[in-house]
Amino acid sequence: MVAFSDGVFTVALTLLVIDIAIPTLAKGSSEADVMNQLGQQMPNILAFVLTFWVVGLSWLTHHRQFQFIRRYDGRLLTLNLLFLMTVCFIPWPTAVLGHYGEYFTVWVLYAASMTAMGFTAAAVWVYASGRPSLVDHVTPELRRYYAERAVVMPTVFLLSIPLAAVWLTAGQYSWILIFVILRILNYRHRDRIAADLRPLV
Amino acid sequence: MVAFSDGVFTVALTLLVIDIAIPTLAKGSSEADVMNQLGQQMPNILAFVLTFWVVGLSWLTHHRQFQFIRRYDGRLLTLNLLFLMTVCFIPWPTAVLGHYGEYFTVWVLYAASMTAMGFTAAAVWVYASGRPSLVDHVTPELRRYYAERAVVMPTVFLLSIPLAAVWLTAGQYSWILIFVILRILNYRHRDRIAADLRPLV
Amino acid sequence: MVAFSDGVFTVALTLLVIDIAIPTLAKGSSEADVMNQLGQQMPNILAFVLTFWVVGLSWLTHHRQFQFIRRYDGRLLTLNLLFLMTVCFIPWPTAVLGHYGEYFTVWVLYAASMTAMGFTAAAVWVYASGRPSLVDHVTPELRRYYAERAVVMPTVFLLSIPLAAVWLTAGQYSWILIFVILRILNYRHRDRIAADLRPLV
Amino acid sequence: MVAFSDGVFTVALTLLVIDIAIPTLAKGSSEADVMNQLGQQMPNILAFVLTFWVVGLSWLTHHRQFQFIRRYDGRLLTLNLLFLMTVCFIPWPTAVLGHYGEYFTVWVLYAASMTAMGFTAAAVWVYASGRPSLVDHVTPELRRYYAERAVVMPTVFLLSIPLAAVWLTAGQYSWILIFVILRILNYRHRDRIAADLRPLV
Numbered sequence: 001m002v003a004f005s006d007g008v009f010t011v012a013l014t015l016l017v018i019d020i021a022i023p024t025l026a027k028g029s030s031e032a033d034v035m036n037q038l039g040q041q042m043p044n045i046l047a048f049v050l051t052f053w054v055v056g057l058s059w060l061t062h063h064r065q066f067q068f069i070r071r072y073d074g075r076l077l078t079l080n081l082l083f084l085m086t087v088c089f090i091p092w093p094t095a096v097l098g099h100y101g102e103y104f105t106v107w108v109l110y111a112a113s114m115t116a117m118g119f120t121a122a123a124v125w126v127y128a129s130g131r132p133s134l135v136d137h138v139t140p141e142l143r144r145y146y147a148e149r150a151v152v153m154p155t156v157f158l159l160s161i162p163l164a165a166v167w168l169t170a171g172q173y174s175w176i177l178i179f180v181i182l183r184i185l186n187y188r189h190r191d192r193i194a195a196d197l198r199p200l201v
Numbered sequence: 202m203v204a205f206s207d208g209v210f211t212v213a214l215t216l217l218v219i220d221i222a223i224p225t226l227a228k229g230s231s232e233a234d235v236m237n238q239l240g241q242q243m244p245n246i247l248a249f250v251l252t253f254w255v256v257g258l259s260w261l262t263h264h265r266q267f268q269f270i271r272r273y274d275g276r277l278l279t280l281n282l283l284f285l286m287t288v289c290f291i292p293w294p295t296a297v298l299g300h301y302g303e304y305f306t307v308w309v310l311y312a313a314s315m316t317a318m319g320f321t322a323a324a325v326w327v328y329a330s331g332r333p334s335l336v337d338h339v340t341p342e343l344r345r346y347y348a349e350r351a352v353v354m355p356t357v358f359l360l361s362i363p364l365a366a367v368w369l370t371a372g373q374y375s376w377i378l379i380f381v382i383l384r385i386l387n388y389r390h391r392d393r394i395a396a397d398l399r400p401l402v
Numbered sequence: 403m404v405a406f407s408d409g410v411f412t413v414a415l416t417l418l419v420i421d422i423a424i425p426t427l428a429k430g431s432s433e434a435d436v437m438n439q440l441g442q443q444m445p446n447i448l449a450f451v452l453t454f455w456v457v458g459l460s461w462l463t464h465h466r467q468f469q470f471i472r473r474y475d476g477r478l479l480t481l482n483l484l485f486l487m488t489v490c491f492i493p494w495p496t497a498v499l500g501h502y503g504e505y506f507t508v509w510v511l512y513a514a515s516m517t518a519m520g521f522t523a524a525a526v527w528v529y530a531s532g533r534p535s536l537v538d539h540v541t542p543e544l545r546r547y548y549a550e551r552a553v554v555m556p557t558v559f560l561l562s563i564p565l566a567a568v569w570l571t572a573g574q575y576s577w578i579l580i581f582v583i584l585r586i587l588n589y590r591h592r593d594r595i596a597a598d599l600r601p602l603v
Numbered sequence: 604m605v606a607f608s609d610g611v612f613t614v615a616l617t618l619l620v621i622d623i624a625i626p627t628l629a630k631g632s633s634e635a636d637v638m639n640q641l642g643q644q645m646p647n648i649l650a651f652v653l654t655f656w657v658v659g660l661s662w663l664t665h666h667r668q669f670q671f672i673r674r675y676d677g678r679l680l681t682l683n684l685l686f687l688m689t690v691c692f693i694p695w696p697t698a699v700l701g702h703y704g705e706y707f708t709v710w711v712l713y714a715a716s717m718t719a720m721g722f723t724a725a726a727v728w729v730y731a732s733g734r735p736s737l738v739d740h741v742t743p744e745l746r747r748y749y750a751e752r753a754v755v756m757p758t759v760f761l762l763s764i765p766l767a768a769v770w771l772t773a774g775q776y777s778w779i780l781i782f783v784i785l786r787i788l789n790y791r792h793r794d795r796i797a798a799d800l801r802p803l804v
Binding site: 204205208209211212213216219220275278282285286289290292293296297300301304305306307310 | 405408409411412413415416417418419420422424425427431433436437440443450451454455458461462465588
Binding site: 004015074077088092100103 | 204207208210211212214215216217218219221223224226230232235236239249250253254257260261264387
């Protein structure tokens with residue numbers, strides 16, 4: 001199950017690169033033409049980098065949660081499969097964003113996909129961590145801490161949609177907040193949550 | 202072997218998204234044009250979602266069966282490889298369905314692929330579970346329960362073909378029955394099959 | 403290392419399907435047009451099926467050998483990486499064969515790729531199995547048995563090239579021999595090699 | 604974590620083959636035409652082979668290092684994710700190099716990507732190996748040995764950029780040095796670093 005989720009993440013992350021296009025150059029193009037053509041892939045590359053970090057972060061969170069989730073029932077499996085579906089879907093909105101980032105509609109598609117992925121991940125945690133039959137060593141404090149972490153990303157993306165409606169660029173850069181807020185959360189909980197050093201599995 | 206099967210499933214599931222196209226927009230397209238173009242991918246997205254759930258469900262079933270299959274012989278390996286071939290094949294009929302769902306021929310291709318995948322999975326179980334040299338802790342009851350579960354999906358898809366011949370839309374939506382029937386099976390066997398809580402591996 | 407090899411195999415097998423094309427249909431195409439268009443993908447599908455089985459078989463062989471190979475040195479790693487490179491390469495000749503199977507040149511490309519994959523796999527086994535520092539429980543008999551199995555596939559593909567030069571169709575169907583010869587080998591060694599029942603890992 | 608990295612590597616390696624194109628042949632093409640068309644994919648194939656070995660080598664190095672890294676903290680996770688992002692990115696510069704290898708700009712893109720991948724990998728090792736809380740059994744000597752090995756590849760690629768500016772072909776073949784230098788390093792350290800025989804995991 002964990003191995004399966006890991007597999008979906010790795011493939012989805014690796015597929016992100018597929019939509020960065022190989023330029024088609026006319027014969028006799030100069031070095032400047034080439035540089036220009038490659039430069040036009042910049043928005044695609046930025047979309048690749050942003051998505052890689054958001055999805056990579058989701059994987060980290062997912063992975064940490066599953067250090068506590070030790071058993072599963074049918075509903076958890078279904079929820080987790082729903083979550084993995086949103087992960088598999090991500091390469092498409094990423095590619096669309098890389099090509100047509102100047103449209104508000106495209107940002108809605110991208111941000112909504114990220115929101116769906118994030119809230120499904122949060123639902124997996126909230127569902128499992130509240131059932132002692134499924135998890136081990138989960139204190140109410142730890143449960144809340146991980147739930148807070150999990151909702152940061154989708155909340156920021158959700159709020160970025162109305163923001164982008166009035167000011168597109170601001171909406172598109174609001175993801176920076178995710179990393180800022182997670183850092184603050186980390187800092188606030190550093191004394192309550194024990195040392196972050198964990199055995200490598 | 203289990204890891205190998207898991208790998209094939211993850212990659213196949215993730216490849217499903219590749220055939221959702223990135224629209225090509227003329228310069229100066231309006232937001233309405235973009236929404237329209239993205240909307241035209243809706244059938245592809247629906248095909249992605251449907252296939253994800255059917256294949257995801259097959260993975261769950263496969264995974265559960267292999268909690269009992271503890272040894273293998275040459276024939277089981279061959280059967281399992283045949284099953285994995287049908288899984289690897291799925292992205293193609295899915296993409297064709299997403300593009301040309303209005304044709305009966307296309308539904309035949311899709312439903313037949315699903316039928317082949319489902320019956321091969323059932324064959325793996327029936328073959329292995331009948332050989333005490335290959336499985337542990339399989340009672341006749343459990344054997345039948347999993348066999349019943351395994352044939353639900355391919356049977357529904359098989360029957361959907363003649364149904365689609367007379368009424369295409371009804372045929373194409375008959376997969377809803379799969380989830381209904383599985384739920385009923387679950388309910389009927391809930392007292393006989395012990396608690397569905399299993400250690401997470 | 404084994405997990406890594408498994409991963410390469412799964413992805414390569416799954417990528418095979420990518421080159422089966424989605425037909426482009428004009429508006430108002432009839433069911434017969436659709437069937438016709440899909441039928442034109444038949445050579446691609448056959449190439450997919452053939453390659454799936456040859457590569458799947460290679461994976462089985464590789465997997466069995468690594469039940470005996472318990473340690474590795476630098477040279478084994480390099481050989482294995484060389485082998486994995488030939489596996490990763492396979493989707494290309496397969497796609498070319500699916501599109502232009504009527505050319506002798508294309509068969510040379512395909513058969514040569516398979517030959518390279520097969521002999522590299524055999525080299526991995528011959529190298530490792532001859533070094534007691536790398537393997538456990540390998541008798542000279544077992545060493546020879548696996549070596550014989552490993553060279554069957556590449557030898558048949560190698561010989562298919564001159565055969566295809568004089569009679570293309572015969573060359574292209576000579577892979578049937580692989581499955582026949584392996585079956586005979588299995589039969590001849592059935593008493594010497596102990597029961598084929600192995601724990602599932 | 605290790606499994607995740609392995610997964611990213613396997614998918615990235617396997618994706619490399621996707622950009623080797625399937626030629627489009629006019630009806631009635633001769634065998635010579637086919638050979639000619641396939642021959643035009645030669646630069647793509649060479650780019651595939653070169654990248655496969657450089658990335659494969661990086662995987663080996665990464666894998667060896669993680670035999671010593673037994674625990675992780677937040678910063679190591681972030682560094683490792685950064686490293687995996689550079690790995691996922693590689694198929695794009697490889698494809699561009701395969702298509703337009705005659706441009707200096709393209710070499711800069713390719714060599715810079717490799718340099719980024721290599722130095723990030725080195726950073727992972729330098730960070731982790733200097734913290735006794737993260738690693739086991741790392742002597743200062745071993746730390747230096749692996750650090751030296753890790754910087755060889757990116758340094759050669761970095762220096763190949765100015766070299767390619769004055770003499771493109773020389774720059775493009777300077778990667779040969781990587782294999783030469785690693786071999787010398789191996790030889791020099793053979794007595795200090797204990798036997799290279801390791802259990803297969």
